[in-house]
Amino acid sequence: MATQKPERFDQVDWTEISRSRWFDLSINSIGMLAAALPLLIVALYDWQVLDERTPTLEPVGPAWDVGTVDYLFIFTLLLFAFYIVLPLFQNPRRTKYYWREFKRNRPAVVSLGWLAVVFVGGIFGPFFISAPEQSILTGYQPPVFLSVEQSYVSTCVGEVVNNQCQGTWQHPLGTTAGGKDVFSGIVHGMTISMQIGFITTTIVATIGITFGTVSAYAGGWADELMMRFVDIVLSFPTLLMFLLILYIYGAGLGMFIVVFAAFAWGGTARYVRSKSLSISEEEFIKANRISGASTYRVVRRHVVPNAASSIITQLTLLIPGFLLAEAQLAFLGLGDSTIPSWGQLISAGRSDLSFAPWIVLAPGIVLFLTILAFNFLGDALLDALNPEAEAENA
């Protein structure tokens, strides 16, 4: 298609080109739009047309009632797919380079593997493993290969040997007092954790990056005002705010995510601002301004990508905080008791710790490993994505 056109720079007719104005969307944006629009339509249909009790997908088959958090989660997953995963495939050389750098950190590779398990389990697990259901009769079943005294269990699913109820593959990690399967609880908890991780990160990143770059580029009084606002956000007692909302409106997972994300972006904004300020002094930014590019374009194409390595690292290290906060609130009995999160599972087993430790230990270990994995990943990403290190290794 380019053959009939002039291909030398000095034969370009700029008056003709600069007159034609249209949006130049990248493949990523086109894909994102193509995927997000149907999602939006379904969400609107769910909200406006269907009555509250009808599961969203009933007309098609599966009885999955998609909630607000699910919509947000799918949206953030799309963002992740089109703007983080797809670019990795578009730039195979750079991806290989990052992978080489990343591979040096073995704990981080293991962490990435674990997080991949949590991610895949969280997304596809609920489709194959049904949600844990209450069944008082089969409470306190021990995990497979373990046993518990017969007197604690009303009905033992497995064999009873020497007055000991043996665990079965039917409940590989045992059951809670209410007979809920711990394994399926953990799998469904993965979904919750991934939802918390992805949605909060997206909210924090959006607000933080916008606020930080605008503040850095506005300068003067606007900068001063915006940064003082960040100080307020940072010093705001989020937990008290959440408790207040909890007592007035009641608080589900969605509210938890929104409240905690809405007060967590302060650090990111401040960080992005200082990064943007130092990057905007670089000579290549000057070189780009001289190209005639708008400030928005320079920020989007050059400032943010160059700050990205630090931003990604910072966000990765924020996620464990949210996961822990959710678990802590659940443990205190302040969480959303309708969701099968790890924190709920832990809090369900806290009074039975003496004879049924698996109810607390299984989700506790999973939570611990996930938080550890995020921390390792954050450190490794900082090293792998650091542009200075990149220049030195060249």
Place this chain on the structure above:
Amino acid sequence: MTDEPILSVRDLKKHYPIRKGIFNRQVGAAKAVDGIGFDIAPGETLGLVGESGCGKSTAASSVIRLEEPTAGEVVFNGNGRGGASRDSDGTHPNDVTEFSDAELKRFRRGAQMIFQDPASSFDPRMTVGSAVAEMLEVHGMSDRHRRRAIVEDLLERVGLSAEDYDRYPHEFSGGQKQRIALARALVLNPDLIIADEPVSALDVSIQAEILSLIDDLQTDFDLSLLFISHDMSVIRRICDRVAVMYLGEIVEVGPTDEVFADPQHPYTEALLSSIPTPNPRSTVGGIELAGTVPSPTNPPSGCRFHTRCHRVIQPDGVDVDQSDWRGILNFRDRVAAGQVDVESIRENIVVDDGPTSDDHVRAQLRTEFDIDERIGDPEIEGTLQDAIDRLLAGDDEAAAELLSDRFTTPCAETVPERTVHSPDHESSCLRHESEQATAPGAADD
């Protein structure tokens, strides 16, 4: 070639306000560029030369409007804007400083810039190909295949290969990056390129390659060049005309050959004497400029160069050795600034026998300021001795008063006008004003 210059700069100023206090009141301004003017003809290379901190780079970024100039006019006649005449209110339709955003974007296609440090002038996270192609994208070329074809062709033209399109900046050497910078500056097919010290970060051998590449591209695409450098030998290689800048002002402008053969301003002389000669036995006849460039916040009165000039004029009735005169003026300035500490001089003198006497200090002062033991003019000698005596007596203020009373130079009082030496060669030095008629006010209005 028309008579119309492609770029015409008149009285361009860039002052950086200095603010202090709680209300941010402006207490002064650093006059980085203070009323410069020059023309560049189509296809011509004008060199802008001067030592670090004299405002060369600020001038460049003000001309191209990377920074907003404080005052002045930059008329750009390239890009098919030629032939315009002044509006009735005296403004020029091609004045870059008055361009609207849309016009400015169009101007970016007509004038581009190359930066000094090739290492930092590319986004480390972008392939060099897309960095060059981005220029096309910004200006509306949405066809990515076409962008790629143009950039690949251009990369080959500047001495790289088309495969380099997908490589990252850190994979290239400094010289290669400067070639890519040239490609980036060229890709919009501008008429004017401003090169801000494009080779000073490179090895001498690479410098030569880049300079000849610039030369070739200039002939091929009929470019005009504003070439900024502090290196006179580079200027001599590439420039048709040269403008010498000192402390925000242009002190001499003329054809390169003429300026190099017959420099008219003492500052130009000093710069030229700094070029190393290939003969190792030749004693460097270098003119050493004492001190640093004065602060642009408070530039010296009269001729700005008079504080360091080796040819500073002696007033009527004074006739002493020129180097003594320079020494006396330096002595005067240092005493006035309170920087001559007799006690520390006394302590630092090593005497073989006996205590250091005042005579030792006197001699030391004269050596330090390069003043003869006995100056020819008895009156001057008397005043100088008087001042040194007062200094020794500890009366610094009286010494300073006496010195600044008695030793004055016309250079500090009169701002030199432009003197025309030959049709294209002008300089601003008071020594010429007595010799030749002043310029008919054409070039430096």
